[in-house]
Amino acid sequence: MFKISLNKQTLKTTILDLKVGQNAIIRQFVDHEATCKLLCMGLVPNARVELVRKAPFGGALYIRMEHHLIAMRESEAASVEIELA
Template identity: 35%
Template structure:
């Protein structure tokens, strides 16, 4: 079975990078666009919080903390 073209960012492991393709949730997409998360930006997973509810990511040159549901609505290619 071939690897899917786009994958949710929440399935990535620490240290992986990809390019943001699109969002799956319109409500969360509006919030992510407001804080500067845009399709075409490069996303890197830096680390996750001790209890796993928050992920630290680097998007282009900015470091952000995103909740797991916010990260799950980002599709990476």
């Protein structure tokens, strides 16, 4: 019982919760409409992501994937559920 609720807890973590320099594995997507866009850019479940830095004026994140680098808004990041690596 305890374990299940813990799982739920970890699954609610999104890219937005990452600290700069932290790594994570993508688990699933919250928001259907954004998902299409995210998938096309190569953010697929089980892919590894790292938050490299935040934009100078805020609002956007610099994300490193295994093969490429991506910029996304905080609202977009909030729709990607992750598991901390």
